[in-house]
Amino acid sequence: MTLVNENYLKLPGSYLFSQIAQKTSAFKAAHPQAKVISLGIGDVSQPLVPAVVQAMHQAADEMARPETFRGYGPEQGYAFLREAILQHDYLARHIDLQADEIFISDGAKSDVANFQEIFSSSCRVALQNPVYPVYLDTNVMAGRTGSFVEGIFEGVEYLPCTAENNFVPALPKHRADIVYLCSPNNPTGAALTRGDLQKWVDWAKENKAVILYDSAYEAFITQDDIPHSIYEIPGAKEVAVEFRSFSKTAGFTGTRCAYCVVPKQLMAYTAQSQAVALHGLWLRRQTTKFNGVPYIIQRAAQAVYTPQGQQEIKQNIALYMQNARVIVQALEKAGLQAFGGKNAPYIWLKTPKGLDSWAFFDKLLTQAHIVGTPGVGFGSCGEGYFRLTAFNTPLLTQEAAQRLARLQF
Helix, strand or coil, X not given: CCCCCHHHHHCCCCCHHHHHHHHHHHHHHHCCCCCCEECCCCCCCCCCCHHHHHHHHHHHHHHCCCCCCCCCCCCCCCHHHHHHHHHHHHXXXXXXCCHHHEEEECCHHHHHHHHHHHCXXXXXXXXXXXCCHHHXXXXXXXCCCCXXXXXXXXXXXXXXXXXXXXXXXXXXXXXXXXXXXXXXXXXXXXXCCHHHHHHHHHHHHHHCCEEEEECCCHHHCCXXXXXXXXXXXXXXXXXXXXXXXXHHHHCCCCCXXXXXXXXXXXXXXXXXXXXXXXXXXXXXHHHHXXXXXXXXXXXXXXXXXXXXXXXXXHHHXXXXXXXXXXXXXXXXHCCCCEEECCCCCEEEEECCXXXXXXXXXXXXXHHHCEECEEHHHHCHHHCCEEEEECCCCHHHHHHHHHHHHHCCC
């Protein structure tokens, strides 16, 4: 008799965005004339920039010639892309890393989901609440949690992030071995300051814990006092893995490319307290389970770091951040309290009195024909909040804003 991994049975019935898609499809089927605008899932609307497309074409042409054809590439990524990342994202910010500490992948979601595999199932997890669902769900699947009871999983250290604490998580009150931090944050849009991150790094060093730091939205940071990398903080290379993505930064949601950084001095421990370098374990995991990102895609990602590529993607980022400002202004006009939209393309709003997150979703869909994301889908502390994204086109964002501004509560 074949047995299932019963940890999967602990998960709620469906993935958050699948549930939203089902509800939206049902509404469209019942109201075929309605023009529904999505400000929900964080998918981009702007096409790949010319520098990236040109590099893809050139790489595709190389694959068509015997003398430049490439088969299997290095699992860790081609040196040309790792060097470009190192120079632009780290050395330019006076962060001392090495190219072989960078691992190219097909997405930050994949990396964040997979990295937990190299930790013991006995490790205790701490994470922000609300939180990007993948952090939690993959640890549920791995058996690091108890049952799902009244909106939370037993055995997890939840770190509440609400308006009352400016959406900044406090240090854990109980033992935590793995901590997930996302800054700028998905879903709240909040960003951690240097002081905030220094406290976390110091805590992790003292407790021999590991921080899994998701900075997929660092390119959207506008404030000077917000770090773009956790490695700007002294001591962070001893306690943190950093995840980044080209998906939102350069429109790679359909082409898939990202990377993570695993410093060689980052350690975890055996049951006998022997230090083990996580760099070597992650390399072993990747070489066993992953055959690398396609050459064509890696050449496209390299083009992001050219002067032309940087100019072009910054224009797209500015467009999305202008969308965010438009949405925030519309929400304020409607009398709603809005957060975020300054260092991230996410707007986190307080639902009107008397409406929970899903009730607001239904109201927004039926009355304004706008799709967003119920805050409770990101965790119990998301109840009473709602997320909108700035990734639609400027034209549709303006139309959605006009509808939002006219809402009555």
